[in-house]
Amino acid sequence: xxxxxxxxxxxxxxxxxxxxxxxxxxxxxxxxxxxxxxxxxxxxxxxxxxxxxxxxxxxxxxxxxxxxxxxxxxxxxxxxxxxxxxxxxxxxxxxxxxxxxxxxxxxxxxxxxxxxxxxxxxxxxxxxxxxxxxxxxxxxxxxxxxxxxxxxxxxxxxxxxxxxxxxxxxxxxxxxxxxxxxxxxxxxxxxxxxxxxxxxxxxxxxxxxxxxxxxxxxxxxxxxxxxxxxxxxxxxxxxxxxxxxxxxxxxxxxxxxxxxxxxxxxxxxxxxxxxxxxxxxxxxxxxxxxxxxxxxxxxxxxxxxxxxxxxxxxxxxxxxxx
Numbered sequence: 109x110x111x112x113x114x115x116x117x118x119x120x121x122x123x124x125x126x127x128x129x130x131x132x133x134x135x136x137x138x139x140x141x142x143x144x145x146x147x148x149x150x151x152x153x154x155x156x157x158x159x160x161x162x163x164x165x166x167x168x169x170x171x172x173x174x175x176x177x178x179x180x181x182x183x184x185x186x187x188x189x190x191x192x193x194x195x196x197x198x199x200x201x202x203x204x205x206x207x208x209x210x211x212x213x214x215x216x217x218x219x220x221x222x223x224x225x226x227x228x229x230x231x232x233x234x235x236x237x238x239x240x241x242x243x244x245x246x247x248x249x250x251x252x253x254x255x256x257x258x259x260x261x262x263x264x265x266x267x268x269x270x271x272x273x274x275x276x277x278x279x280x281x282x283x284x285x286x287x288x289x290x291x292x293x294x295x296x297x298x299x300x301x302x303x304x305x306x307x308x309x310x311x312x313x314x315x316x317x318x319x320x321x322x323x324x325x326x327x328x329x330x331x332x333x334x335x336x337x338x339x340x341x342x343x344x345x346x347x348x349x350x351x352x353x354x355x356x357x358x359x360x361x362x363x364x365x366x367x368x369x370x371x372x373x374x375x376x377x378x379x380x381x382x383x384x385x386x387x388x389x390x391x392x393x394x395x396x397x398x399x400x401x402x403x404x405x406x407x408x409x410x411x412x413x414x415x416x417x418x419x420x421x422x423x424x425x426x427x428x429x430x
Contacts, residue, residue, distance in 0.1 A: 109132065109136070109180060109181055110135070110136045110138075110139050110177060110178050110179050110180050110181070111128065111135055111136065111181050111182075112138045112139075112174060112177060112179040112181070112182045112183075113125055113128075113138070113140070113183055113185065114140045114141070114164055114170075114183070114186040114212060115147070115164075115184065115185035115187060115347040116137075116139030116141055116142040116157075116159075116185060117147040117148055117149055117151050118141070118146050118147050118151070118160065118185060118288055118292075119291040119325070120185055120227065120286055120328065120329075121139075121141070121185035121186075122148075122188040122290055123289070123326065123329055124154060124183070124185065124329045124332060125137055125139060125155060125157060127326060128329070128373065129156070131365035136177075137155075138157065138177045138179065139152060139156070139158065139160065140160045140164070140173060141158045141159065141160075141162075141185075141186070141227045142161070142162065142163045142186070143161055145292070145430075146189075146190075147421055148290070149293075150423065152406045153291045158177070158340055162203045163208070164186045164204070164209070164211055164212050165207055165211050166211070167215050167218075167373060170211060170215075171216075172229040172266055174215055174219040175327070180222060180223065181217070181222070181225075181343050182190060182212065182221055182223070182224045183224075183225045183336065184212055184224065184225065184226045185227050186208060186228075187199045187204060187208075187260070187263075187319065188204045188205055188206065188256070189229075189256065190294055190295065190321065191250065191254055192294075193294075193358055194254060194255040194256035195220055195254070195255065195380065196407065198259075201255055201256055202255075202262075202386050203383055204261050205259035205262065206266065207261055209262075210263075210266045211265050212224070214270075214275060217270065217274050217383030218278060222265070222277050223277045223281075223336070223341070224270075224277065224278045225280070225281070225339075226263065226278065226280045226281075227281055227285075227332070228265065228280055229282055229283065230282050230284055230285075230321070230348070230389050231252060231253075231254065231256065231257035231336070231387065232282065233249070233251060233258065233282075233387070234251030234253050234257070234259040234262050234384070235253060235385045235387060236385065236388060237385060237386070238318070238319065238347070243388045243389060243390040244346065244388065244389050244390060245346070245390045245393075245394065246282075246333045246343075246344045246346055246393060250264070250265075251279065252409045256382070258286075260325075262268065264280055264282075264344075268279055268342075268344075271341065271342050275407055277342075278341060279336075279340070279341060279342070279345065279400060280343075280344040280345070280347070281331065281332065281344070281345045281347050282344065282345075282346050282347065283347040283348070284320070284321035284323045284347065284389055285320045285322050285329050286322075286328050287322060287323075287409060287410055288324060288325030288409070288413055288416075289416040289417075289420070290423070292424060293427055294425065295423050297358050297362060297410065298413075298417060299311070299414070300359055300362045300364050300419045301366075302417060302428060304363060304366050304368055306414060306428070307339040309374060309375035310359045310362065310363070310373055310374050310375065310397075312355050312374055312377065313378075313380060314376055314377070314378060314379045315383060315385075316354055316356040316379050317354050317361075319353060319385075319386045320352065320353060320355075320386070320387060321349060321350065321351060321352050321388050321389060322349065322352075322358075323348065323349045323351070323409075324402070324404035325404060326409075327349070327402040328347060331394060331400045332347075334394070334398050334399070334400045342398075345398075346390055346394065347391055347394060347400075348387070348390070349391075349406075350388070350391075351405075352386070352388060353406065358410075361407075361410055362410075362414060365410070403424070404429075
């Protein structure tokens with residue numbers, strides 16, 4: 109297979125490239141990335157991949173790159189993804205996530221790429237009440253609450269519209285929150301880990317009882333591999349673990365893993381605008397139809413994540429100083 113990974117120098121994208129290279133070493137991988145602040149060529153160190161620098165909103169360049177590489181499958185991770193940045197300036201999220209995804213679909217159509225997978229998020233569904241027993245299924249209505257979530261919802265609609273209108277062979281996945289190595293340290297959990305390693309306080313929102321469903325990035329990559337190889341074009345798939353944790357739970361785990369005291373290292377900060385209360389995905393379709401299941405427990409995966417940041421300060425220190 110000749111695979112193009114857009115946004116492949118970012119957190120989940122680069123972990124996917126590492127995973128795919130290990131699972132399918134004979135495949136050809138081309139990474140297409142704009143290399144914004146969160147895209148880091150160091151994330152691809154040691155891999156036999158081609159890195160093309162480009163913007164997915166540039167349809168012509170993207171299509172030329174697909175044709176030149178003779179790509180037969182594209183997986184799209186390229187996105188602006190930080191909720192706090194989206195509150196400060198929503199426009200880049202609309203440009204990259206909505207127009208960029210439309211541009212990618214058009215480039216794939218013009219280049220006769222038979223297979224496109226788009227990586228989305230659980231946040232397109234909005235949020236659940238803390239005591240709500242329900243979950244989000246693949247058919248749940250879209251009710252995004254934040255500029256970031258709205259931009260990802262718009263992207264999903266374009267991808268599925270290209271399937272219906274032009275016959276593009278697409279699938280879409282929506283995942284729970286990920287943790288793992290090589291995540292830009294503006295987000296939780298790397299923000300907590302890096303702050304703790306630097307002797308700084310861990311900023312926990314006022315509404316710290318809000319919960320997120322968490323999963324290892326490796327389990328996410330395994331699910332994406334399953335969907336790419338066995339998924340049905342035109343389908344959407346939820347990827348989740350059912351393991352919910354609050355921000356305070358995450359902070360306390362990081363401090364425990366590093367042997368630090370809770371009372372001295374946690375700071376309560378003002379809540380973010382539009383802060384969703386809770387997400388929880390029903391991933392039974394992916395499990396029953398394609399046989400995927402997560403294999404990493406929260407404690408195992410997060411302990412490994414803390415160790416990775418502790419053991420690789422040369423990766424995150426330049427980013428923090430920037």
